[in-house]
Amino acid sequence: MSSTLREASKDTLQAKDKTYHYYSLPLAAKSLGDIARLPKSLKVLLENLLRWQDGESVTDEDIQALAGWLKNAHADREIAWRPARVLMQDFTGVPAVVDLAAMREAVKRLGGDTSKVNPLSPVDLVIDHSVTVDHFGDDDAFEENVRLEMERNHERYMFLKWGKQAFSRFSVVPPGTGICHQVNLEYLGKAVWSELQDGEWIAYPDSLVGTDSHTTMINGLGVLGWGVGGIEAEAAMLGQPVSMLIPDVVGFKLTGKLREGITATDLVLTVTQMLRKHGVVGKFVEFYGDGLDSLPLADRATIANMSPEYGATCGFFPIDAITLEYMRLSGRSDDLVELVEAYAKAQGMWRNPGDEPVFTSTLELDMGDVEASLAGPKRPQDRVALGDVPKAFAASAELELNTAQRDRQPVDYTMNGQPYQLPDGAVVIAAITSCTNTSNPSVLMAAGLLAKKAVTLGLKRQPWVKASLAPGSKVVSDYLAQAKLTPYLDELGFNLVGYGCTTCIGNSGPLPEPIETAIKKGDLTVGAVLSGNRNFEGRIHPLVKTNWLASPPLVVAYALAGNMNVNLATDPLGYDRKGDPVYLKDIWPSAQEIARAVELVSSDMFRKEYAEVFEGTEEWKSIQVESSDTYGWQSDSTYIRLSPFFDEMQAQPAPVKDIHGARILAMLGDSVTTDHISPAGSIKPDSPAGRYLQNYGVERKDFNSYGSRRGNHEVMMRGTFANIRIRNEMLPGVEGGMTRHLPGTEAMSIYDAAMLYQQEKTPLAVIAGKEYGSGSSRDWAAKGPRLLGIRVVIAESFERIHRSNLIGMGILPLEFPQGVTRKTLGLTGEEVIDIADLQNLRPGATIPVTLTRSDGSKETVPCRCRIDTATELTYYQNDGILHYVIRNMLN
Structure with a gap:
């Protein structure tokens, strides 16, 4: 294959009397072989590789591997994907901007250029997570809730306004406008992006990553996108490609129509149940079949939204006439709609009736069978x-x-x-x-x-x-x-x-x-x-x-x-x-x-x-900020604190240390969610986080929520494993974030025990069942454990985003071998854990984990390393993804 495949595939198309340049898949197919039946979602990835081919991060072999997926409907290869943009909400966005500001401090301390810490692709942050239903049931409820939101979150919003002026390509949709995924669907999403490069208009598929797991909603519009942890999104903003394995694609065939009295919600709950049962974690799902001919775009978006609930990376609906109809309804320009149609048809990304792409596996649902x-x-x-x-x-x-x-x-x-x-x-x-x-x-x-x-x-x-x-x-x-x-x-x-x-x-x-x-x-x-x-x-x-x-x-x-x-x-x-x-x-x-x-x-x-989506209310406009490159941190702030993640960072990474004498901080069951690990809701006054806030003079009515305080690591580490419904099996019959400080028997908060272990310099481990870390793309569910001193999580299986977040924070995810669980091993939580030879770690390798029981007997369990790619291993060896990005900037 020619090394100039990128250049050889460049072509032009006309839309609304304008010429656009693009990287043509049909032209590339002359070298790659027939790719017509490749799933449409993979065609979006293929175009991305073609456009970014540089011989280093994207090679001929990467492009061939993706085109060759058709042979077995599977490919074992890591690729580097570069989404067009990044979407954030404020609960995940505030800590991300805190990290960016902290990275500028670290780069400055290590003698680098702080202006390099700037987004290289557009970032939209929509403030939607902070409004609480304090008032309800009357005509004043909206105004009262907005007033309280602005009062409680003034400091956070001031910080986001600072970020808006401090960072380039960074826009903020003010509070009281809408929910990020709906604003994305109705306004921000373009389906096809175009920009001026060296005097030419280049057209390419709209795509994104978002710091919220329901970013997947935009796949209903034919835009490939999914949720990642805030740390991964920050890396993507700063030009780091998203490292991923070429996914399997499950085809979901929809036929028929919904019966009278049945809603899109009934349909999505049925689809979610079917796909969870089928097993789609880490896979793309692509919808096809004649049922799509009458499935409105809003219904598609509802199904795409719940991808995290069925476990898929995304639930993709290809572009078709219904997509264009929705774009017109939602006020997109005629020029854009014409470009979307011309581009999708030229690239073979348009859904035609009767299309049957090749899939790894398939499911089928007659929508007439769906019940309330x-x-x-x-x-x-x-x-x-x-x-x-x-x-x-x-x-x-x-x-x-x-x-x-x-x-x-x-x-x-x-x-x-x-x-x-x-x-x-x-x-x-x-x-x-x-x-x-x-x-x-x-x-x-x-x-x-x-x-x-x-x-x-x-x-x-x-x-x-x-x-x-x-x-x-x-x-x-x-x-x-x-x-x-x-x-x-x-x-x-x-x-x-x-x-x-x-x-x-x-x-x-x-x-x-x-x-x-x-x-x-x-x-x-x-x-x-x-x-x-x-x-x-x-x-x-x-x-x-x-x-x-x-x-x-x-x-x-x-x-x-x-x-x-x-x-x-x-x-x-x-x-x-x-x-x-x-x-x-x-x-x-x-x-x-x-x-x-x-x-x-x-x-x-x-x-x-x-028309004025970025304007905001008078209260928003009245928030004044000083213009500066680095943030003026306040030592008494309970909302925004300089995060400690880069405090001891050096220009070169230290070798990975083996784990010796680790104690188990928590032993947990199946389906432990990121909400169990790092709750977003209310803070109890008698919890470690509640006591911390009261020590700073914060009254209970002003506690706000854990989610709103993610810019303060002191609150968040105290809130780690603080969900009132979590059950630590080391304390049978007890609910809430409690554990034992071993070898003692006394019950205490997980935070207090972790601090005692830190004083003793004892590394920590978490043991869990299936689907550990399911739910929100909450990076504090990895950041919090890191600050508590957790070095390894051993589970029966991991949810996709959380596994990646753990690696992004330098925590090792290991999986028990098939058929082996904490129960089959008879674990009590009193075992001591040793893991050696971590300097020679390899993706997917078998790692011997030595368990020493309280009676002194030892057992070695061969666990699977869930660092899946070479890039992830590099992040782990650098003590996390952001450390790696900073070191890249310094070099």
Whole structure:
């Protein structure tokens, strides 16, 4: 193959009377062989390699390996991928900007040029994670929540404004605008990017990485992208390619159509369950089949959004006529839409009816078979048919600790002078929330229409239900108002509370005090029903033990029924003014009613709302910052602190030290999420983080959340493993972030034990089951353990992003051999761990791990090194990815 394949494949195309240069896959195929049936998602990767071919980071062999994937629908090769841009939200964005500012300090200390610490590709940070539902159920809720958000987060927002002026190619979408993935879908995403290079317009596929796991939503628009940890995103911004193995691609064939009364949410919960069962971790999923011909783009985006829940790197929908239709609706320019069509067709990236690419494996779903569903009570992949929810709720309640001592009697409480009884199974939170569903007009209009029918019949929300509406974009408010549905949602308590993530990420705010007291008094098992994408235990609210994902209309229905024990398929939701029972089927809107409402959504709404997307409110505009290259750190700040990760860094890396005499800090079960490892929600006053804040004079009402304090490592290391629902098997029967400081027997917080081990210079280990680190792309779930002194995590399997984050922080991920677990080994957590010869580590190698039991007996377990690529090994040997990037800048 010619070494000038990149040059040989350069071609031009016309779109809207303009000439664009591009790297043509059909021209490259003359040297590579036929690539027509390569999955469309891999064609995007292939173009990327072609465009960046330099003979070093991208070679002929890399391009040949990707083209040769067709032979076995698999390829064992590491490639370097360079996404077009980076997307961030503020919970992950603040610590990323803290890291960039700290990197400038380190480069300055080591005699380098600080201006090199600057993004080389566009970065958009959308502030969406900080609004909390403090106020709800009235017309002032939105203004009050925004006021509190600006008060609590003034220092963080000032810091982000500093970052906006200090770093190039860095834009900030202010708070109160929308959720990053919805803003990305409706405005930022281009499908095809174009830029002027040396006097020529170059066209190439839009692609990105994001610091939020649901970045995958943009794949619904035919844009390849996925979530990475903040540390990996920072490296990508600074010009470091994303190292990845060429993925397997699972084809998911969709046929038929959804039946009357079935929603896009029911479809995505079914797809999630099927793909989790199939096993798609580390793989791409690509959708195909004639079902796509009638699947609206909003439904595609809902399915793509939940890729992290089914475990795939992404869920890709190729560009087709429906993509263009959505781009026009959302106010994209005619020039862009024409370019997208011309480019996708020229590159063989356009989806034609009957396309059957080659896939590693396939699944098929007739959408006519999908039934009304929820997912719960603790995992998004645990789909439950609507009629089976009471059974699933009862089963989940039986699994709780101390269940035998509970009588589950309703608890009396008084609110606003009225006496009530709070029953076991009460729905205490009903939230229309999250980009997953609020980007989808059909399910939001359905919720509004259902509310209208309910109000007309005289139904009311149950008094213990905290209801809220938090769309991911202002466009939602426009079309609900246009359809005259807002008053009915308001009547049922679904008033607008904010434009941001809110309940979906645990910012549900406090429950009314009488409700919280009643739950504690009766030790009640209560529920939250939300239109979100995650329902891990402890995530939505500390007192709510079961969380259920549902479509927006079902969220409204559960607010009316008020109890998880009500069977919505057969039981009445309530009674009309005459006292007659009203069933779900009586108020469920027809497909025609929903379609008529959706027709009211117009491109003018999108253009109006996004015309000043970077402007912000008067409060945002009034935040003043001083212009400077390095940040003026405040030693008494409880939000923004200079991170310690580069404090002892030298210009050359030291050899990797072996692990000797490591103690086990925590021994954990299956499906431990990044939320268990580093919670994002509320901070308890009696926790190590709560005590730290109180020592700095911070009152409880000003604690804010863990997520909002990720710019302060002191809070975050104290919050590591502090989820109130985590169960450390070293302390049976105990919930919360507790452990033993061995060889002692006393229970103490994980943070306190880790600090004692640090004084003794004892390295630490974590032992876990399957799917360790699933959930959010939370880099603090790796940064926190690093600061506690954890050197190795040994698990049965890892979720993709978290495994990469551990390596990015210099922590070794090891996997037990097939069939070997902490249980088969009979581990107690009292074992001492030794791992030798780490200087000669190789990707995927077998590593002998020596366990010394408390009786002195030894056992060696051959674990698999989950450093998967040579690039990852380089990062590990440099003590982390950012250390490697800094050393590159110095050289």
